[in-house]
Amino acid sequence: MDTVIQTEKDFKELLKEQNAYKETIALTAWDMRTKIPKKGVEQRSEVMGFLSGKLHQLETSEKMKYFIDVLKDHSEDAIIKKTVAECEETYERNRKIPSDEYKEYVMLQSKSESIWQEAREKDDFSLFQPYLEKLVEYNQKFANYWGYEDHIYDALLENYEPGVTVKTLDQVFPDLRKSLTALLDKISVSSVQPDPSILEGHFPKEDQEAFSVDILGKMGYDFASGRLDETVHPFAIALNQNDVRITTRYDETDFRSAIFGTVHEGGHALYEQNISKKLANTPLSGGTSMGIHESQSLFWENFVGRTESFWKSHYDLFKSYAPKSFQAVPLDKFYRAVNEVKPSFIRIEADELTYSLHIMIRYELEKGLISGDIKVADLPKLWNELMQEYLGITPPTDSVGVLQDIHWAGGDFGYFPSYALGYMYAAQFNHALKKEMNVDEQIASGDFSPIREWLTKNIHQYGKMKKPLEIVKDVTNEDLDSKYLVDYLTEKYAGIYKL
Numbered sequence: 001m002d003t004v005i006q007t008e009k010d011f012k013e014l015l016k017e018q019n020a021y022k023e024t025i026a027l028t029a030w031d032m033r034t035k036i037p038k039k040g041v042e043q044r045s046e047v048m049g050f051l052s053g054k055l056h057q058l059e060t061s062e063k064m065k066y067f068i069d070v071l072k073d074h075s076e077d078a079i080i081k082k083t084v085a086e087c088e089e090t091y092e093r094n095r096k097i098p099s100d101e102y103k104e105y106v107m108l109q110s111k112s113e114s115i116w117q118e119a120r121e122k123d124d125f126s127l128f129q130p131y132l133e134k135l136v137e138y139n140q141k142f143a144n145y146w147g148y149e150d151h152i153y154d155a156l157l158e159n160y161e162p163g164v165t166v167k168t169l170d171q172v173f174p175d176l177r178k179s180l181t182a183l184l185d186k187i188s189v190s191s192v193q194p195d196p197s198i199l200e201g202h203f204p205k206e207d208q209e210a211f212s213v214d215i216l217g218k219m220g221y222d223f224a225s226g227r228l229d230e231t232v233h234p235f236a237i238a239l240n241q242n243d244v245r246i247t248t249r250y251d252e253t254d255f256r257s258a259i260f261g262t263v264h265e266g267g268h269a270l271y272e273q274n275i276s277k278k279l280a281n282t283p284l285s286g287g288t289s290m291g292i293h294e295s296q297s298l299f300w301e302n303f304v305g306r307t308e309s310f311w312k313s314h315y316d317l318f319k320s321y322a323p324k325s326f327q328a329v330p331l332d333k334f335y336r337a338v339n340e341v342k343p344s345f346i347r348i349e350a351d352e353l354t355y356s357l358h359i360m361i362r363y364e365l366e367k368g369l370i371s372g373d374i375k376v377a378d379l380p381k382l383w384n385e386l387m388q389e390y391l392g393i394t395p396p397t398d399s400v401g402v403l404q405d406i407h408w409a410g411g412d413f414g415y416f417p418s419y420a421l422g423y424m425y426a427a428q429f430n431h432a433l434k435k436e437m438n439v440d441e442q443i444a445s446g447d448f449s450p451i452r453e454w455l456t457k458n459i460h461q462y463g464k465m466k467k468p469l470e471i472v473k474d475v476t477n478e479d480l481d482s483k484y485l486v487d488y489l490t491e492k493y494a495g496i497y498k499l
């Protein structure tokens with residue numbers, strides 16, 4: 001028994017060492033995306049490669065293997081048990097890929113990203129095609145190394161949404177798609193349409209920032225454990241629980257990207273700031289999956305930030321920062337305008353309803369690429385066909401079509417479904433929350449703390465102690481079900497479009 005306690009202590013030391021690398025990598029990544037001078041990028045990329053290599057060595061070391069073997073069946077401590085299981089998964093996944101293949105792959109990734117950027121700028125898919133073919137091949141190989149039960153793509157999904165498989169997605173996506181397209185059809189022929197032109201007007205950056213900071217504070221974002229900066233592509237990043245940073249983007253002609261974007265990233269940050277301190281310095285101290293993370297950001301962005309109740313209680317505050325042109329806009333018109341639904345080519349600009357349709361297109365295509373049913377050369381054509389089928393529009397160029405996202409260029413196959421899962425999780429959580437409190441009244445009161453506390457109690461605190469579908473089951477007493485998202489959107493748009 002004494003040896004187990006001593007081994008646990010030594011194990012924690014190794015975790016601390018790993019964490020030192022993780023935190024340094026995160027800080028370096030933050031700097032590279034916010035402040036780094038252009039000429040510093042090359043050297044810094046090498047430093048990042050070096051640090052990641054060191055971390056990888058620790059995660060797959062003999063020492064780690066020893067701790068896993070000793071503690072796996074002998075530790076009595078629940079957190080250590082889960083930590084060991086997490087370390088073992090990482091160990092196994094990393095060890096299964098031959099290191100020379102992994103190095104080649106990392107080089108291919110960074111090369112592909114720059115080629116993709118060029119291809120997008122020149123609107124020339126053929127430049128990117130050979131790289132994408134290689135990326136697909138590598139991912140097929142890795143999936144085979146990792147192994148899977150039913151579908152090869154499951155092995156990749158496991159990286160982002162552990163426990164979710166093709167079977168899970170093929171159960172929920174078709175129904176969701178049918179319901180969303182039916183709703184979209186009704187909306188597009190409705191005689192009542194919002195007027196987004198009322199949202200136009202020059203809105204100084206400082207004022208957008210001041211409003212965003214006010215809202216973040218109300219959400220419970222702890223500025224003593226975080227900061228807000230400006231970037232082209234907004235993101236949230238956790239260095240540790242006491243240092244969770246967010247960034248946003250200000251467009252002085254359209255406040256929506258900054259305000260809803262900040263609330264979105266704030267939702268990600270609240271998750272990381274409120275993980276139980278007991279998990280500090282373990283690999284469990286982080287969001288459990290991309291999808292659950294997205295559920296938290298989307299919850300705040302949409303289920304709080306885009307509701308009528310929110311604007312009822314915050315419209316005066318908003319107007320105190322907004323330009324004069326907004327003073328005469330009635331609340332109802334404003335609320336309807338910020339919730340406009342309109343099929344568009346670009347995923348990241350999509351509204352709440354059409355967003356998941358963009359995701360399902362990517363899911364079908366990457367699933368086919370990885371299984372070998374779809375050839376990379378056919379992607380542009382298939383992309384456009386699915387856009388027409390799902391959203392009723394065809395992109396005029398590949399730049400605003402198949403070339404728009406960076407994910408595939410970075411080798412991230414299996415990531416996209418997390419976004420749509422995030423919407424479904426969020427809606428299902430919202431349904432559960434509504435059983436416990438009058439959410440509309442709570443939002444309208446302007447005091448979000450009971451909502452934030454509920455999310456912490458049910459989701460945040462666990463970090464990676466629970467897998468995504470386990471959280472869904474524990475919080476809602478049900479398995480994942482797309483009907484909650486459909487019900488929510490149906491009710492919401494019935495009001496806005498008078499359906």
Ligand code: ZN
Binds near residue numbers: 264268294297
């Ligand atoms: Zn997000």
